[in-house]
Amino acid sequence: MTLLFGRLVQSFVAFTTATQTLNPNDPASEAALAAATSEFKHQAALNASYLVYIGMSSPRPSIAVY
Numbered sequence: 626m627t628l629l630f631g632r633l634v635q636s637f638v639a640f641t642t643a644t645q646t647l648n649p650n651d652p653a654s655e656a657a658l659a660a661a662t663s664e665f666k667h668q669a670a671l672n673a674s675y676l677v678y679i680g681m682s683s684p685r686p687s688i689a690v691y
Contacts, residue, residue, distance in 0.1 A: 629675055636668040 643661030648654040 626679070629672060629679075632668070633672045636665055636672070640665040 640661050643658050646654065647658050
């Protein structure tokens, strides 16, 4: 779980760094932002999938019916 959240934080840091270094007058900067956005979306979807898989595989508590 720790590794998963570490990857999530790293994705946020990389995307934030790309947005802060954006220069509106530089086409290469805009291309780098587009690549960072695409990578962030990919990593966010991957991390969400991992969380779903973990949630599906965790044991469910037994429910006592009286």
